[in-house]
Amino acid sequence: MAHGNLQDSARELAGKLVDVVDREDFDTLAGLVPRLIGRQAPEHSLLRPLLGELLTVLAHLVRARSSEISPGDVFSVELTDDVEVDELPPPLRATLRAVLAELNDDHDNARLHLDFIAADPNPLGRLDALVHLVTWVHGLR
Numbered sequence: 001m002a003h004g005n006l007q008d009s010a011r012e013l014a015g016k017l018v019d020v021v022d023r024e025d026f027d028t029l030a031g032l033v034p035r036l037i038g039r040q041a042p043e044h045s046l047l048r049p050l051l052g053e054l055l056t057v058l059a060h061l062v063r064a065r066s067s068e069i070s071p072g073d074v075f076s077v078e079l080t081d082d083v084e085v086d087e088l089p090p091p092l093r094a095t096l097r098a099v100l101a102e103l104n105d106d107h108d109n110a111r112l113h114l115d116f117i118a119a120d121p122n123p124l125g126r127l128d129a130l131v132h133l134v135t136w137v138h139g140l141r
Contacts (some may be wrong), residue, residue, distance in 0.1 A: 010049035014057065014137075017050075021138045037123050037130065047126065048118035051098075054133040055110060059102040061140035075103035091117050091125035095132050 013032075020029045035043045036050065063069065077085075077100060085093055098113035117129045 006045065006049050007053070010046055010053045013046060013050055014053040014134075017054075017134050018057075018137050018141065021134055022141070033127065033130070037126050039123070047130070048114060051114045051117060051129065051133060052111070054130075054137055055098055055102050055114065058099060058133060058137050058140065061137065062099075062103060065140065075100055089125060089128065091120050091122070091129045092132060095129040099136075 017029070017032060020026075020032065035041055036047050037044070041047075062075070066075075077096065085096065088096065094113040094116045098110045098117070101107070101110035101113060117126060120126050120129075
């Protein structure tokens with residue numbers, strides 16, 4: 001599949017995943033996710049561009065909700081429940097770091113973290129990252 005087609009497919013799928021969550025259509029969600037992450041995932045090549053698309057949308061939504069951003073301003077995050085970022089599971093930590101990198105215009109670092117997530121040998125780690133990005137986008141729409 002050509003890069004443009006892959007990116008278009010990822011963009012379409014990102015919208016579909018967020019819409020499915022909006023409608024609380026968990027049967028459809030349960031059918032979509034294994035196609036990306038399951039043991040024999042037929043659309044596994046869409047995961048990395050999908051993560052990138054969700055990250056782009058999330059960063060746009062966060063910036064749109066932020067007050068004026070001045071040059072030199074840096075986005076940061078504060079975790080609750082006395083959890084340190086290094087205590088998070090690696091895929092979730094990489095997801096959070098990718099979001100912050102994207103928000104702070106460090107696109108190379110964001111891509112590095114997304115590559116790490118997509119290459120995680122544990123499908124539950126990839127699932128955790130995907131679910132968090134979809135949930136965050138859903139929450140800000």
